[in-house]
Amino acid sequence: MIEFNPELEHDPELDRPAAKNIKDYAANLKRMYQALYRVWAELVSKKGKSFVLLMLIPLFVICLIGVLTPIAIKTIFDGVLESINKADGFNSQITKGVLFLAGLFVLSEIAQLLKRSVREYIFDENSRSLRQTTNTKFFEKSLGEHITQNRLLNESSVKKGYERVEAFEKVMLFHGIENTTNVCLAYLAIWYLGWFLGLIATAMLLIFLAWSLFLNNKVMEVCLPLDKYWNFLSRYQSERWRFVQRVKSNAKEEEEIRNINAFYEKTIEKDLKFWLWVIRQISWRAIANHLILVGVVIFGVLQVIAKSITLGALYPIINYTQKITDGLYQLSDLEHEINYWSPSIITFQRALDKPKKLPSPENPVVLDKNSPCLVEFLDVGYQFPPRTELGDISLPALHRITFSIKPGKKVALIGQSGAGKTTLMQLLLRFMDPTSGKILIDGFDLRDVKTESWMKLVGYIPQEAQVFSGTFRSNLLYGLSDEEAAKISDSELWEVVRNLQLDLGTRLTNGLDTELGHYGIDLSGGQKQRLMIGAAAFKKPRFMVIDEATSSLDATTEKLVQSGLETVLGPSVGALIVTHRLPTVRKLCDEFVMIDTVNGHGGEVIAIGESFEELADKTDRFRKLAADQDIVL
Ligand SMILES: Nc1ncnc2c1ncn2[C@@H]1O[C@H](COP(=O)(O)OP(=O)(O)OP(=O)(O)O)[C@@H](O)[C@H]1O
Numbered sequence: 001m002i003e004f005n006p007e008l009e010h011d012p013e014l015d016r017p018a019a020k021n022i023k024d025y026a027a028n029l030k031r032m033y034q035a036l037y038r039v040w041a042e043l044v045s046k047k048g049k050s051f052v053l054l055m056l057i058p059l060f061v062i063c064l065i066g067v068l069t070p071i072a073i074k075t076i077f078d079g080v081l082e083s084i085n086k087a088d089g090f091n092s093q094i095t096k097g098v099l100f101l102a103g104l105f106v107l108s109e110i111a112q113l114l115k116r117s118v119r120e121y122i123f124d125e126n127s128r129s130l131r132q133t134t135n136t137k138f139f140e141k142s143l144g145e146h147i148t149q150n151r152l153l154n155e156s157s158v159k160k161g162y163e164r165v166e167a168f169e170k171v172m173l174f175h176g177i178e179n180t181t182n183v184c185l186a187y188l189a190i191w192y193l194g195w196f197l198g199l200i201a202t203a204m205l206l207i208f209l210a211w212s213l214f215l216n217n218k219v220m221e222v223c224l225p226l227d228k229y230w231n232f233l234s235r236y237q238s239e240r241w242r243f244v245q246r247v248k249s250n251a252k253e254e255e256e257i258r259n260i261n262a263f264y265e266k267t268i269e270k271d272l273k274f275w276l277w278v279i280r281q282i283s284w285r286a287i288a289n290h291l292i293l294v295g296v297v298i299f300g301v302l303q304v305i306a307k308s309i310t311l312g313a314l315y316p317i318i319n320y321t322q323k324i325t326d327g328l329y330q331l332s333d334l335e336h337e338i339n340y341w342s343p344s345i346i347t348f349q350r351a352l353d354k355p356k357k358l359p360s361p362e363n364p365v366v367l368d369k370n371s372p373c374l375v376e377f378l379d380v381g382y383q384f385p386p387r388t389e390l391g392d393i394s395l396p397a398l399h400r401i402t403f404s405i406k407p408g409k410k411v412a413l414i415g416q417s418g419a420g421k422t423t424l425m426q427l428l429l430r431f432m433d434p435t436s437g438k439i440l441i442d443g444f445d446l447r448d449v450k451t452e453s454w455m456k457l458v459g460y461i462p463q464e465a466q467v468f469s470g471t472f473r474s475n476l477l478y479g480l481s482d483e484e485a486a487k488i489s490d491s492e493l494w495e496v497v498r499n500l501q502l503d504l505g506t507r508l509t510n511g512l513d514t515e516l517g518h519y520g521i522d523l524s525g526g527q528k529q530r531l532m533i534g535a536a537a538f539k540k541p542r543f544m545v546i547d548e549a550t551s552s553l554d555a556t557t558e559k560l561v562q563s564g565l566e567t568v569l570g571p572s573v574g575a576l577i578v579t580h581r582l583p584t585v586r587k588l589c590d591e592f593v594m595i596d597t598v599n600g601h602g603g604e605v606i607a608i609g610e611s612f613e614e615l616a617d618k619t620d621r622f623r624k625l626a627a628d629q630d631i632v633l
């Protein structure tokens, strides 16, 4: 049985230690503040900033009205008291108060309308700018940054950070700014009412802040490990849902239900204890609030009795005190939420901060669209950057690789799993640069070549097929510009589809416009790979890089695809082809390069030959590999 091990969960939000002392806490706050400041400085556009400043005007007016309303009510109350004392009916003070109040309400509605409208604009503008900046920064990184195990740039962490920034902007716009302004104005107004009340409000503010910071920190301390429990449980459960085939084909459903229930019990037990504790703390805080309020009322009443203030003046005193406590209460919740989100926001920012592309000269070499594409690997070595947070030491993946691919020649790269075949292809596609040696294209160092011009010449079929949700047609023509795609006729498309055994007959209900993926039909692993070959073929590449394109094909289809590949490749197209299945490349390729790991050095070239026989003469490792696959030499 799989152990319940929440400690395995890694997430920047949960991996931080909760602050142990004030210094830690201050450091946390500082980090949070810096991250949020960067959101404002870098992710909010100039237009968004001016909108925010514009919104501050009606917002300030609304908060000010919130402070003036109790004064209007005080005027009315005092007027009513005077009227009772003098029995003079609806006196002028009441009229003044009522008119003042009505005026404030009208103004408030106008300001609200303005504020809400501007806020909508801000919201649109902010999400536009966030989306645009994120996408620009995401796509400008080199592919090497995207695929490294240092997974800052992976989809889930970018998505989470993105959502957290969006949520942060939303709470600030909807609650943060308004609550802060409300608290500040009520605080100033209380000072205006009297220095003693001002002092009480200050004490209240300090106590509340200290308590909230303590409570939030405590919550974080317990919450972080607890969230690991929830994450573990939900990951466990969704994996069982996703791999239901494995569960059911092993008759494990009852055991899995028992496991999930048991994990849930362990989690909920801790969770319940924690929330009961929080509820008690919150109740204490609320009781403290009420005590303060009662104290303020008693003080006010004494003042009224001493005739220092009027009875009506009690209302603003109580109202402002309540405004401060309510506002602080909400701000404290916000602080907790934002504090919780900030590590994801920081991780997101670190991902977007990754260096742009790989270094390239000021005037890079632009490869011609008819370049012969002579590819030379010269003493190429590569070592992946270590994954520091796991204390990973990285061993070289490739060591002193030297061989060349003449124009139009097809070279097979053969080697055991983990030998570095995919890595070598990634270097050729400039996902990353070699850590030693160099790769030349038509004599130019790949580092000096404009990457886009090389990508235009290359057709790449990755080890894992990447089919987009969209039509059959759009997937096939993905590598082309709109103008180029428009020139491809349906009959040309069908020809390639048939060549690659992709005609799915009646399943293509809408012909080439049948939807695939999320909104449409599912393709098998082999079909997806063939679709990738087809898509690469339409690019009419000068050089193909194929990473095991035929690994999930049955023997018959493999033969067909092989001939499809032959047509796709044509005599003038060079290629580097990786495969575990030797028969696929035997006829197709002009040269065979075998790489293998030697003494933990990473993949090295151990033999090169023009035929399997030659390779077998040169190395026993190939002889063994061929024998394992029943290849007759
Ligand atoms: N992003 C990465 N970070 C660190 N090490 C990696 C990374 N990708 C691959 N490696 C390591 O580099 C070595 C070569 O991997 P590579 O994927 O190139 O092998 P391969 O020959 O393509 O294997 P297979 O035939 O199984 O696809 C392996 O030891 C692998 O664990």
Ligand SMILES: [Mg+2]
Pocket (backbone or CB within 6 Å): 421, 422, 423, 463, 547
């Ligand atoms: Mg591979």
